[in-house]
Amino acid sequence: VEASIPENQREAWRKHSAHGFENKDEFEKEAVRHIETTLARSLFNCDELAAYSGTALAFRDRLVIDWNRTQQRQTFADQKRVYYLSLEFLMGRTLDNAMLNVGLKDAAKDGLTDLGFRIEDIISQEHDAALGNGGLGRLAACFLDSMATLNYPAWGYGLRYRYGIFKQEIMDGYQVEIPDYWLDFNPWEFPRHDITVDIQFYGYVRKYQDDDGKSHAVWEGGEIVDAVAYDVPIPGYKTGTTNNLRLWSSKASRGEFDFQKFNSGEYESSVADQQRAETISAVLYPNDNLERGKELRLKQQSFWCSASIYDIVRRFKKSKRSWSEFTDQVAIQLNDTHPTLAIVELQRVLVDIEGLDWEDAWKIVTGTFSYTNHTVLPEALEKWSVPLIQNLLPRHLQIIYEINLQFLQMVERRFPQDREMLRRVSIIEESQPKMVRMAYLAIVGSHKVNGVAELHSDLIKTTIFKDFVTIYGPDKFTNVTNGVTPRRWLNQANPRLSEIIKAKLGGDEFLSDLNLLNQLENFVDDKAFRKEWAEIKYANKVRLAQFIMAQTGVSVNPKVMFDIQVKRIHEYKRQQLNIFGVIHRYLTIKNMTPEERKTYYPKVSIFGGKSAPGYWMAKNIIHLVNSVAQVVNNDKDVGNLLKVVFIEDYNVSKAEMLFPAADISQHISCAGMEASGTSQIKGVLNAGLLIGTCDGANIEVAREIGEDNIFLFGTLAEDVEDLRHAHSYSQHSIDGDLLKVFDAINSGIFGDRNSFSAIVSAVADHGDYYLVSDDFNSYIKTQALIDEAYKNQEDWITKCITSVARMGFFTSDRCIQEYAESIWNIEPLPPASKA
């Protein structure tokens, strides 16, 4: 029952309705009130953490007022909404973004100064919300920001992990994982204990016929776990729209707490049951681009999908529309295959619970869903074993079989001669045990499938999903090239750069219309502007140099080139190629006379990124980087010519510090393997140049900014297969420079060569799957070009300014516009004053 205050009692509400602060004085009042009453502190014991908490609570009040209004407006307007289902939302910090988006950062800054604090110190108190592994989760976070900014009625749905991605510590050069318990103080979420959904697992399916002879299925028995909603407000930039991110947390069922057990003295086991339920949302699986088929992971997926579908259907039913209007009201985007069970769950709800015919229900389902593919790596394509699903979700398995049957019958009608095709495209893989191919299920259950960069979207059509293009035709498959939000990745990460752009462009409209950046090209010869541009990069490097000194004790000179590769550690991303290049540089320096060294190019080589805890080779690469750093940084012959740094615990807020300090960043994946990548966009937007392969979005970045402004090298995707094939035949010849690198590693100068031998022999003896040897030579040559180019600082700055000016395409606002128009078919709903 909806509770609502009768009209004649609303006067008091209207009079006292909260409106939040609007200026510095009001901010101070709110912050102090929270510090004194919510936190029970005073001016005698208010440290920076307390000041952060008070500030965050004051802003939270602001957000929640906008949030309430937005939700009301969207409910009244009753137009189509989009639901973005993602197992990962890599949000990072919230306060700074909230300040910018509601337009009160200056008020907070001045207010904090009055109260005795520096805004930067307060902002840096916040713990990252790290509910994601890497690009996929960060993309979801950028999309939330853009959807709110563009006033789309949009909700995110995810899991509220108690532990986000682990914190990485480097001990003796090795990665060690520390749990990230981030919920000690999280002002940005609202528990909604009133919104709790029963989620069923296990049990059995009972079939029966009704009086009309129609057969039905009911899922019975098993266990129930509660899904409790936690809402996170997502403010748009310069708009009243504040959308909702709903994260589900698992709890033992209210009905389930076993009083019988409890009374019969089995207190412990009854508490244990409770903990088992809470385990479902306890931890984010720390794998990027790898799926491992664990039952708990399947439980997470089904728990979250069921809760979200229940919530979406409930909201739809409140509108009292007929089911045929469902697709006019609801679009659901699947971020990768992780939420594919939502397709099955919606079909189950419509058929088993709402009593629709199979065909009518299936039309609704396929009209509702669309699916984004983020990878072609076989080890990342999800498959779930049939026995596992059978046990956990018996009714869902039946539905999957029925979907597959109908799909295969359709294929057979259209391609009657082709038995092989049926085997290839079947949602069920006939292996031991049988497996459900989730990507195929996602394609069959969706009306659109998209890749995340042009090359990638072409590749999925010609490789992994080729047959489905034959079956459905090419129009079902489309491309939306990734982007990032300029609010975080330009304004927040690089406030000074943002400031001078604003001064030149005469306003900050570029933050919501990134194409306006192209006006910067008019100022490329403006001396004062160029000087300031260079000073900003230098200041950002000084800040990073101080951070490196504090964290690692290594002294780096901010006047020399900073070369940065930060991202998950993965063989396909080829940090091994980078470190081989560094070793090659080290050997080159060692072989020089002191005279020659005087004119050589100095450089700081910076690495950062986490490895999946079970990814032995990636951990080995981290160890090699740290071991090389140890040797190089302490070699008197080398001095300032080369420093190697590994940044511990790379995360969103470190990225915000690193990209503004990069002269060059590396995006050197084996061609065809990085679906898009998004960090190259962050690199260029922050006035750094790129070295990259012809892979993912690098290709489109090159097209936009011009090939003169990017350092591309290496094998093309179309040649990868032939090269791999050639490796497996002949003992492939390895570049002489690379052999010297291998000799150096094998000689033990970087320590225990046994532990590094696997990195070398993956290239030298085991087929070199990632084509490191093929690309090494052109990589080294390209690095030499970069050294030369960097000497000419005037040209370099021209390249940087020109590149930033041409990055407009890569805003996530453009992505969301494309999704909204060509996939979701939804309209924005701006607040009245902005309409």
Ligand code: GLG
């Ligand atoms: C994937 C891909 C990246 C891509 C990101 C966002 O590996 O290339 O940029 O999603 O689409 N698993 C990922 O991080």
